[in-house]
Structure formats: C-alpha cells, structure tokens
Amino acid sequence: MTYDVWDGDDDGEAGRLVPLYILVNGRTTPRNTNLDLATQVIALPADTTRLEPEYKEIMNRCSGWISIAEIGAYLHRPLTITKVMVDVLLEQGFLGIGAPAQRKIADRRLLETVLAGLERL
Template identity: 85%
Template structure:
C-alpha cells in the first residue's frame, strides 16, 4: 500500500514542520496595539534555547536594533505573523521595543561636546 506524502505549500518545501499560525496560537494580531512595522526591536540577554526555532531566528536577527518589517523581510515571513511573533517574544521578556535613540549614552565627553557645539550657535 502506497502512502501519500503531503507536500503542502512553500512553507513545507522550506522544511517547516509546524505551521506559523500554530506558533502564535492562532492569533491574528498582536496584543500590544503600539506595535507597527516600523517598531524597533532588540533582543535582551536571556537564554532563548527553550524557544521554537522560528522564535530563535528572530532573537538572532535582533542583536542590534531592527524594525519588525526588516525582521519579516530577512526571515521571509508574512509581516502580520512577524508582528505577532515579536509580540509573543515581548510578552515573554526576550525582546524590548523602542528606538535606537533610547539607548543611554555612557560617554560624558560626547554629551559635553554636543553641549559646547549648541552653545556656539
């Protein structure tokens, strides 16, 4: 007796065994309504080893500030799913959202140089 093998859509061809909607528990939108495609994301220094591969790929991509749209493009994922997956990682404390400008400047000399330049204006 021959067995039919389901080869599904392009996700199956890429080797994915779990459909993306399973990874996000069927959610179609993020709970955090402030997330949009331009939202910047950065990974926090936590161990992602217990996460599914798809989530670890996002964490790896977020070593530096990156937008949700860029994450989706680099990982070839639908933007809606990418936004929901980032929301899941945010809820679980694996990433932080914001903007690169929110980073604290640790070098006081840079601040003093900027202040001196402003005072010369």
C-alpha cells in the same frame, strides 16, 4: 513538469510540517496594539534554548535595534506573522521595545558635526 516531493527530511525550510500560525496559537493580531511595522525592538539577555527555531531566528536578528518590518524582510516571513511573533517575545520578556535614540551615542564628534551643520542653516 517537475513536482516537489517530500522525502521525509525535516531539516530544511521545505520540510516544515508545522504552519507558522501554529507558532502564534492562531493569533492574527498582536495583543500590544501599539506595535506597528516601524516599532524598534532589541533582544534582552535571556536563555533562548527552549524557544522554537523561528523565535530563535528573530532573537538572533535583534542583537541591535531593528524594526519589525526589517525582521520580516530578513527572515522572509509574512509581516503579520512576524508582528505577532515579536509580540509573543515581548510578552515573554525576550525582547525590549523602544527606539535606537534611547541608546547612548558614543560618537561626540558626529554630534558636533550635526550641530555645526544645523547652526549654519
């Protein structure tokens, strides 16, 4: 039987000494009650140098519209913690909330194809 022994190296995920709930100040639910796992967020232009590495990971994933559930899946974080961390970033103005449909769609040909398909129905 093998045992994992901490070797004093804090560089990796296994060396984490600070539990994730410390990053959210022990909060278990987001303050924004409208957030759910399907909520779409996007990173806003901001200086992220002072953010904790876990928050920077979220910002890196949010270069385009992404749901809170996808963020949790990509980063292998519990969804509850991910939701609260996203809420913290929203409160601090690092993330914007909305939906991908709010973006301007540049592919007019695709829209015309969809419209033609709907008209055939």
